[in-house]
Amino acid sequence: MLIKNPKSKFGNLLIINLLNSNAAFSFFNYIFLGERLNETDKDAILKHEMVHVKEKHTFDLLFFEVMRIFFWFNPLVYMYQNRIMTLHEFIADQQAVKHQDKTQYYQNLLSQVFQTQNISFINPFFKQSLIKKRIVMLQKSKSKQVKLFKYGLLIPIIFGMLVYTSSYGQEKDKSEDQEKTPQPPTSIEVIKFDTHKDYSNEVEVPFAVVEEVPIFKGCEDLNSSEEKRKCTSNKIQELVGKNFNTSIASENGLTGRQRITVLFKISAEGNIVDAQARAPHPALEKEAVRVVNTLPKMLPGKQKGKNVMVPYSLPIVFVVSDTDETTNPIDISTSFETTKETEKIMDDVEVPFAVIEHVPIFPGCEDLASNDEKKRCASDKIQEFVAKNFNKDIASEKGLVGRQRITTMFKINTEGNIVDVQSRAPHPALEEETIRVVKLLPKMQPGKQKGREVVVPYSLPIVFVVQD
Structure with missing residues (x-):
């Protein structure tokens, strides 16, 4: 622009046409100044731009350009840069309008074709986004000096806010880095199983x-635990057999022998929870869950004197005739689990380490007297071996x-061997190493x-902790 366009001096100013x-x-x-500007308008525009030069507004705009680079x-x-640009125009308009009628000045602003490029570090006379604001401001009376002083305070206030925001962010990043910096490890730590803690309410037996089965109402006065177990089982079977609507099977086109497996839990408060069913038809599943949920509240089961959650499995078997719609009644004596059948599944039962009567014994712990001592010894030996x-x-x-x-997670089977080892770790290599050990x-x-x-x-x- 300086080279290709004609120039003229006006005091210490250089005017480029x-x-x-x-x-x-x-x-x-x-x-x-564009050569297409009306000669009458040029005078007002020149006075306007001279205010920008005199007030050194370019320094303000360049200051914000530097701020945009770093922040x-x-x-x-960006918001305060726009505010400062608007303020610059208000100040220049205020001085320029002293030498020209306000109405004529409005016409100068509105009658031009706005071709100025959107350059953020120059003071443009014609800028569409500012025209309306400038006209509105020209209609207002002059602000008091104290208000101008307040505007002048914007720059140090903004600068202080920006510096504070930046330093706070850096300090936060620094503190986070310090928190993340691990301390040098002395050894691997295997979290010990607290053999003194009561885990009874946290497991399912x-x-x-x-040890003490949930007791169905009416079975409380029986003497032995085995009698109460059998009574509760029979009461559950009797209630389900009485209330189950077997005609649902024929209504849904099923014939022959139907088997439904129902799983539910008796909570530590004695309520029936988490009832689920598997059946040949969704309608039978829904009916099985409905009937099980009608079971009354029981006295909760106990392990080591503490109330525990007790899972219960209940097979339901009945036959639907294919010659008519008559359905054979459920045979309680053969279709539900009996005490003998329960004993047969003992080999498949899993009892958590926390509540088992006699814990698995690690070599070297055999001569200890109590079960608690053997439990503590086995836990310590496992931890020491792994560590x-x-x-x-590898990490x-x-x-x-x-x-x-x-x-x-692993299991100690009925022969005392380690089986079904599983591991979850931040890296597959650590999972493999854990399983190996x-x-x-x-x-x-x-x-x-x-x-x-x-x-x-x-x-x-x-x-364990890996030092960076």
Whole structure:
């Protein structure tokens, strides 16, 4: 622009006449005026732009350009830059209108073709987004000096806010980095199983092995636990057999032998919860769940003197004749689990390590007297073995840093062997290493419930820290 367009001096100002343009703006001591501007209008525009030069508005705009470079993410920079540009125009208009009638000045603003480019660091005379605001402002009376002083305070206030926001963000990032910086590990930590803690309310103990079964109303006065177990089972079977609507099967076109398996739980408060059913037809499933949910509240089951959740499985079997719509009644004596059938499934029952009567015994713990001592000993031995054999260097080799947590689950079967090992870790390599170490555990004496060997699930959290 400086080279191609004619120039003229006006005091310490350099005026550039823009060829084939009606634009008008200023930059430092340079004032750019389009040659297409009306000669009468040029005088008012020149006075307007001279105010920009005199007030050094270009420095304000350049200041905000620098702020946008360093604080590009902060919307306040853009907002206040627009506010400052508007303020500049108000100030220049106020001075320029002193030498010209306001009405004529309005016409100058409205009669031009706005061709000025949207450049954020110049002071354009014609800018569409500001025209309305400028006209409105021209109609207002002059502000008091104290208000102008307040406007002047915007710059240091904005700068202070930006600096504070930036420094706060950096300090926050620094503190987060410090928090994330792991401390040097001394050894791998296997979270110990608290053998003194009462886990009874946190586990489910199957009906077949719970020490004190849930008691159906009417079975309370029986003497032995086995009598109460049988009575409760019979009462459940009797109520379900009485209330189940077997005609639903024929209504849905089913014939022959129908078998439904119902699973539900008797909560620690004695309520029926989580009832589910599997049947040849959804209508039968819905009916089975409905009937089971009508079972009355019972006295809850107990393990080691504490109320526990007791899962219960109930098979329902009946026959639908294919010659008519008559359905044979449910045979209670053969279709439901009897006590003998319950005993047959003992080998498949899993009793949690926390509540089992006789825990699996780790080699070296056999001579301890009480079950609690053997439980504590077995837990400590498992933890020591895993901590000693686990290769924690795998984590750093895989690029992991900070606190690492691995959850391992396995079972000690009825022969005392480790089976069904599973692991969840931040990296597959850590899962493989955990499974490898757990499978190295020696054979134990199996756990026992009611004098029979049972499968015992065991959960083992592992935590260690990898230094960055």
